[in-house]
Structure formats: structure tokens, C-alpha cells
Amino acid sequence: MEDKSFSDDSRFKIAKREAWMGVGLVIVNFLWWFGFAYGLGSGSPEEYHYILGFPEWFFYSCIGSLVIMSILIYWAVKKFFKDVPFEEEDMQQ
Numbered sequence: 001m002e003d004k005s006f007s008d009d010s011r012f013k014i015a016k017r018e019a020w021m022g023v024g025l026v027i028v029n030f031l032w033w034f035g036f037a038y039g040l041g042s043g044s045p046e047e048y049h050y051i052l053g054f055p056e057w058f059f060y061s062c063i064g065s066l067v068i069m070s071i072l073i074y075w076a077v078k079k080f081f082k083d084v085p086f087e088e089e090d091m092q093q
Contacts, residue, residue: 011084018081025076029069036061 041057051059 014082014084021076021080025069025073028072029065032065032068033061036064 037057040060049056
């Protein structure tokens, strides 16, 4: 086995890129949640609109984000994530 540094190993480059994509998805999820929760939920409760019995802010921030983020994560994994072998021997073939 040859001595390779982490920066030379393509597996670590792929893992770093995928990790940053995960961080990006978390930030998008937080911004979605925060925007709807505090944007629509900051008014008076008497003025709330309801969707399926939930206040509009809760429906969009919690239930809506679950659906949207599930779709985004599925799409990102299918489109951008790669299957990477754990063993070094597999990388040399």
C-alpha cells in the first residue's frame, strides 16, 4: 500500500463536497422553517388562517418543510451523491 495523504484521495474530495451539500440543505431547511414560523406566526392568533386544522405558519414551517426537504434530499442524493468504496484496493481498479 502506498502512503497517500487525505488531500490526494478522491474519496475525501467527494465526501467533502457531499458534506457541504448537506450543510447547504440544512441551511435551506432552517431558512424555510424560520421564515414561515416567524413570518406568518408573528401576528395575532385571532388573525391566523388554518390549513387542515393547523395554523398556517405551523403547516408551512413544519409539515410543508418536511415534504419539501424530503423531495430536495432525495433529488440531491440521486443526482449528486456518488457510491464510494471504503477500501483503497477498490479505488485502484
